[in-house]
Amino acid sequence: MIIIMKPDASAAAIDHIVNFIRQNGLETHLSTGHEVTIIGVVGDKTALADKNLEIAEGVDRILPVTESYKLTNKKFHPEPTIVKVGNTSIGGNNLVIMSGPCAVESAEQVMETAVAIKKAGAQILRGGAYKPRTSPYSFQGMEEDGLRLMKEAREATGLPVVCEVTSQAAIDAAVKYVDMLQIGARNMQNFFLLKEAGKTKLPVLLKRGLSATIEEWLNAAEYILAEGNPNVVLCERGIRTFETATRNTLDLSAVPVIRSKSHLPIIVDPSHATGVRDYVKPLALAAVAAGADGLMIETHPHPEKALSDGPQSLTFPQFEELCNTLRPVAALMGKPLA
Amino acid sequence: MIIIMKPDASAAAIDHIVNFIRQNGLETHLSTGHEVTIIGVVGDKTALADKNLEIAEGVDRILPVTESYKLTNKKFHPEPTIVKVGNTSIGGNNLVIMSGPCAVESAEQVMETAVAIKKAGAQILRGGAYKPRTSPYSFQGMEEDGLRLMKEAREATGLPVVCEVTSQAAIDAAVKYVDMLQIGARNMQNFFLLKEAGKTKLPVLLKRGLSATIEEWLNAAEYILAEGNPNVVLCERGIRTFETATRNTLDLSAVPVIRSKSHLPIIVDPSHATGVRDYVKPLALAAVAAGADGLMIETHPHPEKALSDGPQSLTFPQFEELCNTLRPVAALMGKPLA
Amino acid sequence: MIIIMKPDASAAAIDHIVNFIRQNGLETHLSTGHEVTIIGVVGDKTALADKNLEIAEGVDRILPVTESYKLTNKKFHPEPTIVKVGNTSIGGNNLVIMSGPCAVESAEQVMETAVAIKKAGAQILRGGAYKPRTSPYSFQGMEEDGLRLMKEAREATGLPVVCEVTSQAAIDAAVKYVDMLQIGARNMQNFFLLKEAGKTKLPVLLKRGLSATIEEWLNAAEYILAEGNPNVVLCERGIRTFETATRNTLDLSAVPVIRSKSHLPIIVDPSHATGVRDYVKPLALAAVAAGADGLMIETHPHPEKALSDGPQSLTFPQFEELCNTLRPVAALMGKPLA
Amino acid sequence: MIIIMKPDASAAAIDHIVNFIRQNGLETHLSTGHEVTIIGVVGDKTALADKNLEIAEGVDRILPVTESYKLTNKKFHPEPTIVKVGNTSIGGNNLVIMSGPCAVESAEQVMETAVAIKKAGAQILRGGAYKPRTSPYSFQGMEEDGLRLMKEAREATGLPVVCEVTSQAAIDAAVKYVDMLQIGARNMQNFFLLKEAGKTKLPVLLKRGLSATIEEWLNAAEYILAEGNPNVVLCERGIRTFETATRNTLDLSAVPVIRSKSHLPIIVDPSHATGVRDYVKPLALAAVAAGADGLMIETHPHPEKALSDGPQSLTFPQFEELCNTLRPVAALMGKPLA
Numbered sequence A, B, C, D: 001m002i003i004i005m006k007p008d009a010s011a012a013a014i015d016h017i018v019n020f021i022r023q024n025g026l027e028t029h030l031s032t033g034h035e036v037t038i039i040g041v042v043g044d045k046t047a048l049a050d051k052n053l054e055i056a057e058g059v060d061r062i063l064p065v066t067e068s069y070k071l072t073n074k075k076f077h078p079e080p081t082i083v084k085v086g087n088t089s090i091g092g093n094n095l096v097i098m099s100g101p102c103a104v105e106s107a108e109q110v111m112e113t114a115v116a117i118k119k120a121g122a123q124i125l126r127g128g129a130y131k132p133r134t135s136p137y138s139f140q141g142m143e144e145d146g147l148r149l150m151k152e153a154r155e156a157t158g159l160p161v162v163c164e165v166t167s168q169a170a171i172d173a174a175v176k177y178v179d180m181l182q183i184g185a186r187n188m189q190n191f192f193l194l195k196e197a198g199k200t201k202l203p204v205l206l207k208r209g210l211s212a213t214i215e216e217w218l219n220a221a222e223y224i225l226a227e228g229n230p231n232v233v234l235c236e237r238g239i240r241t242f243e244t245a246t247r248n249t250l251d252l253s254a255v256p257v258i259r260s261k262s263h264l265p266i267i268v269d270p271s272h273a274t275g276v277r278d279y280v281k282p283l284a285l286a287a288v289a290a291g292a293d294g295l296m297i298e299t300h301p302h303p304e305k306a307l308s309d310g311p312q313s314l315t316f317p318q319f320e321e322l323c324n325t326l327r328p329v330a331a332l333m334g335k336p337l338a
Helices: A011-023 A107-120 A144-157 A168-174 A193-201 A214-225 A252-263 A270-274 A276-290 A317-334 B011-023 B107-120 B144-157 B166-175 B190-201 B214-225 B254-261 B270-274 B277-291 B316-332 C012-022 C107-120 C144-157 C168-174 C191-200 C214-225 C254-261 C270-274 C277-289 C316-332 D013-025 D106-119 D144-157 D168-174 D190-199 D214-225 D253-262 D270-274 D277-289 D316-332
Strands: A001-003 A027-032 A037-041 A059-063 A083-085 A086-090 A096-102 A124-126 A161-164 A180-183 A203-206 A233-238 A266-268 A295-297 B001-003 B027-032 B037-042 B058-063 B083-085 B089-090 B096-100 B124-126 B161-164 B182-185 B203-207 B232-234 B265-268 B296-297 C002-005 C027-032 C037-042 C059-063 C083-085 C088-090 C096-100 C124-125 C161-164 C180-183 C205-206 C232-236 C266-268 C294-298 D002-005 D029-031 D037-042 D059-063 D083-084 D089-090 D096-100 D124-126 D159-164 D180-183 D204-207 D232-236 D267-268 D294-298
Touching: A001 A011, A011 A027, A011 C214, A027 C027, A027 C037, A037 B232, A037 C027, A037 C037, A059 C088, A086 A096, A096 A107, A096 A317, A096 C144, A107 A124, A107 A144, A107 A317, A107 D294, A124 A144, A124 D013, A144 A161, A144 A168, A168 A193, A168 B161, A168 B166, A193 A203, A193 A214, A203 A214, A214 A233, A214 A252, A214 D037, A233 A252, A233 D253, A252 B144, A252 D277, A266 A276, A270 C059, A276 A295, A276 A317, A276 D253, A276 D277, A295 A317, B001 B011, B011 B037, B027 D029, B027 D037, B037 D037, B089 B096, B089 B182, B096 B107, B096 B316, B096 C266, B096 D267, B107 B124, B107 B144, B107 B316, B124 B144, B144 B161, B144 B166, B166 B190, B182 B190, B190 B203, B190 B214, B190 C270, B190 D168, B203 C205, B214 B232, B214 B254, B232 B254, B254 B265, B254 C277, B265 B277, B270 B277, B270 B296, B277 B296, B277 B316, B277 C144, B277 C254, B277 C277, B316 C316, C002 C012, C012 C027, C012 C037, C096 C107, C096 C316, C107 C124, C107 C144, C107 C316, C124 C144, C144 C161, C144 C168, C161 D144, C168 C191, C168 D168, C180 C191, C180 D013, C191 C205, C214 C254, C232 C254, C254 C266, C266 C277, C270 C277, C270 C294, C277 C294, C277 C316, C277 D316, D002 D013, D002 D253, D013 D037, D089 D096, D096 D106, D096 D316, D106 D124, D106 D144, D106 D316, D124 D144, D144 D159, D144 D168, D168 D190, D190 D204, D190 D214, D214 D253, D270 D277, D270 D294, D277 D294, D277 D316, D294 D316
Parallel strands: A096 A124, A096 A295, A124 A161, A161 A180, A180 A203, A203 A233, A233 A266, A266 A295, B096 B124, B096 B296, B124 B161, B161 B182, B182 B203, B203 B232, B232 B265, B265 B296, C096 C124, C096 C294, C124 C161, C161 C180, C180 C205, C205 C232, C232 C266, C266 C294, D096 D124, D096 D294, D124 D159, D159 D180, D180 D204, D204 D232, D232 D267, D267 D294
Antiparallel strands: A001 A037, A001 A059, A027 A037, A083 A086, B001 B037, B001 B058, B027 B037, B083 B089, C002 C037, C002 C059, C027 C037, C083 C088, D002 D037, D002 D059, D029 D037, D083 D089
């Protein structure tokens, strides 16, 4: 931690800060420059948490030097984490594709989708049973009935399933049916939910919030890991910007940035990011080339009849064609699609 | 709803859309232009919800004409709503100031604050007992003990109290102690929580999400009203932009925009928006001049010792001075401070 | 300047940096912490400009301590600057209102406007003769003919005039006719234009770029001051965000932020920021309450016939009513409207 | 164009609009719905430009149906444009790599770079002679001397050269030396400069503005094409968001979006977008996989000594390794690197 004093800070003010820090058991290093004095703080900074030094007399600003996230930080855990989900794993030398409908609608829809995506090359089935929708008048999901249909599809195809949870009640239900919990973008800083998801010890897919910085995202993951659950996979799904040609702006820089700051796997969801079917394939290819560990791709037997996000869903032939196009690129990147 | 066809849409594609709409019980009006054909849809559009017409053959895009929020919409409820909270009310011809610490820390802190802010001119006591914090290692709040301290302060001073809730458990506890529930920015689209807050029938203070559009904010309020709870007060608290000189960018345009689109009261929180104590007063004045129904201002007996957000908290003398400066401006705006 | 080393930086790497800095004539202070080593640099940092220390071995990142803008910085020039424009001045104990049409269209329009706004209370006439328009097919301005009409209006009414310049040719023409040059938002980082405007020694109104940070804005002003021209007035006119209910998001926090970081006057343009006539008045009031030195308000004799930005222009009666409403608020803020 | 009337618009107001439109020579189609009336306008909308119908009585809002850009629009020019630059071409079945230093610094630097990048696989040499810099105290470029060095490097290696221009004077000089003009992000809406660049008939590389929408970018290109110059190549280089882990947020969605809306070629600059050397390679790969026609990559013989943007520059061995890694991906995408 570095404390930058104001140009006109008095010697008494500087002394006061230095003494305060020492009384809290830390050491200081003073740099007295032409314009300003800088106080470097050495030691365990948690002793100064919530001391609000920012408003002490003479202080201009305080710069943190180390990251607040520890368990998710690559500095303290250099080896990449591999998260096992059912009979597949994410974060190793393979590309994992999760696919399925935005919302679970019927037994036929889910079963038909599971069979088709497995055949094309997907390893995990996705499907929403609890749908966070902007308007209360939009379809809100089949809830536990939807989870049950997902489980049946797993039993029939062997594909592990991932479902979003939006409340304690949803978690309580989901643990009976699914292989992986998803925390959606709108709940990325629902810290209560993060803790409860952590307690289940199930793998958790944590989507980036619409306006979350990468640092906040890693801090959100830290909530899950701090509950003793190391099985977290991050998912970039677009951030909110001024651009309106796409629903959100897919931030593919997040892939190398996460790679340099954390040991957790990262996958990319081009379907929700763009909201436009025609843009899914080029951005899926780009995500794999950027080094992502996997993809989440929306598919639907009849997108024009989907109750949610149909315009971004691929048909089964489109999905199969996508997988075939991805295959050689994934192989080149050292992460072949099984 | 308006459907814009692609320039090369075939006559068959246009017929298909028109027939589909009519089969769903709505009427169409066709405008055939030089470049494109436009289909106007007349009737109850909920019959077309989730039909995904966007991806039907020949369709370029679909433009909604009417807002998805109804109960919060001024068009259908032109009279301003006045929300009663304890012995005060928000949305009428008076300015309401909510004040208190970011986080409840002790009985003395809360009681001392309640007495001081009441004397200076505030009508409602705020204080957080459940704190959503970016890092799991920051102070997370006193929870139910904190709510109890807030209630004691109300009993001693008569000031109604507002506390943030972050989960079902927090709501279950809060209804026993507080006069108004707060849904924070990070939970603005926690739709589960919105519904549960709606069911309590307590007044709800709904903060705008960090990256929420005004339309999404009104849709979030719609979730509460749709549960039969009309007592919603909106709170602008800054949105996320590229600017880093302030913690967020206070969007004061939201005051007249909400005024033109909704009947709900709107207050402004310059403390969280800026994160800097020196900017609170000019922006509080600006909010009142823009026509806000109230303010939320953080105060603390000893900001430098606050466990949360000390740098933006006012001392009691600073708060008193702020109220005195606000008084004549509020009177000029036709919303005097009691 | 502070250099933060990587956790695994070798002693040799640290020595290398320290020696390099000393060879450039500066001093260093080392803080060796549990996790990282920090090197404080003391002395004239321009000696290290463009040395790209960021990529030296072992360096994690470099934090600047002092601002790059000097002439515009309040730290080195604590007294507020007052800019004289014709017979009025901006930045003192008075509120200055600039008003007029977005674009100069005819002699009648300009003259009629000048007379009306002067009567209502404005001190400066604005009017665009060179219009930067998103599409090449929109009206591009009357150019030098427009400047001439502005000058005639000044001669008739005594109001000084401000016009936007967009090129060297426009500056060469404008110096013959106007009292103040305006650099628009789209040209805020047209550094060539900033230098040329600086050389004229005319007062310059510098609008904030659509996505400019306050620090970049002050650096842009620095370009003008560095040419020996201290007569710069800043104008906040909205920044680009995800919100679409207003054309841009007016950042009124900029008023106190600029006040704390610079000695230059700051005015606010709610017309361009919102793009909606009904929102101009509440935000004009808010700007004055936030402490702005002035306002820029678009007016037009017949907004529905304006060739540019009619929807945000006030009619003359609306403008007069606005001035009358502003008057007591301006007086309360210690900046009465003459 | 579609005009949406307010719910309470009177029959007289609707008649007034309809008559006004007809008087301007266009046709109307009325859709009278439950809540609102919609007026579709058919015919040449330029007749209504600048009529400010938005503020006519009873009008709620106006929605454009067709894009304002015409010459750059794929609808009216479905075949992809191929831009010839020296002996190479951009937009066909090949990947083009432009590389070189951010700023021209010396004859040795430019010559050494030209030789090295040509050997590795680049087709075009880039180098800045006029540098737009945030601070007036940063290196501003070698100007015409720099252009001369670029030309010498072309003569020695045969690589065509591209240089940024920032003013009329810079264009006048550049046409004597370079093969392609670059308009930088900060000048994307310097409409004067766009027109002048258009008049030269040289190929123009148009970078996207930091906060420009794709629609504005295409309108900026329209300025160049409207001068009779069809040789425009677009360059995505990152937009400004709240994320601070990278300098800007590279918007790779722009590649398929541009592909669907325009016939112009698009290349990607991951160096300026990220500002971090380690992120250049993954994002260069991603850009190629997304379908980009080319890349702009900064290289420098000694990045640690670069006078501008050293931290993002690749060394020659790094660049060679990048080209080798790109080669098979480019081949897979049907755009082999020569």
